[in-house]
Amino acid sequence: MMSRPSVLAAGFHAYPPPAFEHVVHHHHPGVSYRPLPTSRPPELPAGYSQQHTGHHARTATQVRMSGPAYMASDEELAQLQKLSQDYQPETTGPLVGERQSTSALAHEYRDADPAYRVKTASLPDKYAFFRTCRGDGHCGWRAIAFTYFEALLRAADVTRLEDEHVRLRSMHNLLNHAGFAEDVYNDFADEAFELLQRLADSLRALDGSADAVLLDAFNDPSVAMSIITYFKLLASAWIQSHPNDYAPFLDYDVKTYCSLNIEAAQCEIDHVGINALAEAVVKPIGFALEVLYLDRSQGQGDEIDTHRFEPTAPNGQPLQSITTMRLLYRPGHYDILYKVEDVASPMLQQQQPVPTQAPLQVNLAGYTDEFVPMSSNMPDIMTMIPGLYPSGIGQRWPSLSYDCDPNPVPQPQITPVSAYAPTPTPAAPVASSHQEYITPVRASHISYHNPPSNHIQLQPPVNIPMHPAPPQPSLSIDRGPAIVERGGPFRPSMYELEPGFGSGQPHSLPFQTSIFRNSHYNTAHFLNPDFQPEEWSPDSEYATGNRGRHKSTSQ
């Protein structure tokens, strides 16, 4: 599917690496390059610059292999120089891909080194989906621009799109002030405005095509590059109009920095650029921007380091309802991430069949710990499921992880969900095994405590990972028949609904037990060959107001 990260860590080929320069000078002092500005602002995440350098080294190695082997002539050196300049990394796939399950990421890294494996294994629990961006050197800019438009669509509000048009246009003062010629930047801005217009038209038409319009636009190289360039100019203008905020982090004066690292047609976004876009474009409309750094750093154990740009209200207070744009950074490359709630907009529901609403949509929880019930027609059912809200942390603090919670019991969710043992007949045999430790719970107030003793009994000893042991996918094969396979934040509990619970509710699917829904026989399970993510409707199901109580779940 994707060969990462080397292929996608692209885009710096335009700079002859310092190593190359050195080599060339050695043999032929007449040919030379300006060295790449390698030093970076101090606030960059660990591994940032060295990762990028890694990419340079790759190009350098190729050149060096053919370079010093013989004394190259002028022509040959020029040829090498041209090859180096024209070097296009093998970039495949769409400019912006379809949204897909993050379990693919965990799968991709299953043979990687433990730091990556552990981090990606825990990814699907928190971030259900991701979207690839082609690693052609623009992926960071592209990822932000795309998620910006997508986040705008999430509100499904035409007025919002029109307001954005006005707001962006009002920023052209900054562009003028930074010395950009109006007739030059208008070409780029117009593509962005036209996209806003087309998205608004599509929302008005209520044909559910807005997402496709957006994806198409970003897969049109010309449109995408225009919009990316426009965003770059906005970032540059922002930095130049706030020199005091940025100059301390830059090695050059602000103008030079912008021309080299922002405006240059072939330059991947760095932390300063992200910051500028967050300040100029993202935060003013109340969006938050979150970047997850999937690298080898050991910041918080198994957690992926996250940096969040938080919008604030004019009074300086944090905003209450925030749309968050999420990026996944892997050395030299950016992709787009989603939590389940990020994609559950009314618009999307038109595009995918929504399974009949059962009282328990537990498979959702396998993808996220952030499921937030939105309406109150089912007040307490969700709260009866221990482990459904393992973090007890609400939507407003999405960057916090449940690994921070003081629960001493090892969390089974770091076991990759791929460890599912097939359940031959989904309903019958499992139901009996269920009985061995499941006590039906009818009243929510007693359902919050999981006595640790129970918990340990239910887990085969072999299944308790020693921290920080990487997940052991093969372990579950040894499990006895009494073990109910689960993924995500679920752990076995004595407080569990009987399989028949809620059978008074109308079902259209034959098997709606929680066991079935957690198995790969469910099409909503990512291991199902016909995988189709389930969608939830914030307006028609689940209850609100029980977040507070969940905090006691993990005590």
Place this chain on the structure above:
Amino acid sequence: MALSAGTRSNGGSANVAQRLQKELMDIMTHPTPGISAFPVDENMTSWAATIDGPADTPYAGLTFKLSMEFATTYPYTAPTVLFKTPIYHPNVDFSGRICLDILKEKWAATMSVSSVLLSLQSLLGEPNNSSPLNGQAAELWDKDMVEYKRLVIARHKNPEELET
């Protein structure tokens, strides 16, 4: 949802032509003394340009022909610019290839034909001797301007002497 990356597959080159059309218009309506440029083919992807050597430089009074090639990715990639007139200069090799940052890593989509030509014109008077393509020229520039100028004149040909 079908990807239709190719819906506007022609959009790339059409947009390039559009953009270059605009630049041409700009050059025609606001001519800059000392530089000129005009497309040589109907789809605008090849241009011929001239720059006059700036006064008070060894190139004063000389005119240089250049060729500019625009890829379908223009303006997101720099045009390929070559000196067609032989020129003796630290940052130009004997095939007319130019080493100039804005034609490489510093290229930005906001630049244009005229900004490239103006940059080249100023490069004539302010060579970047720290990264020369022509090491001898770089050395002479600092040490022996008389000899430098002699070599400039010796190498130069008038546009009408060029076959293309």
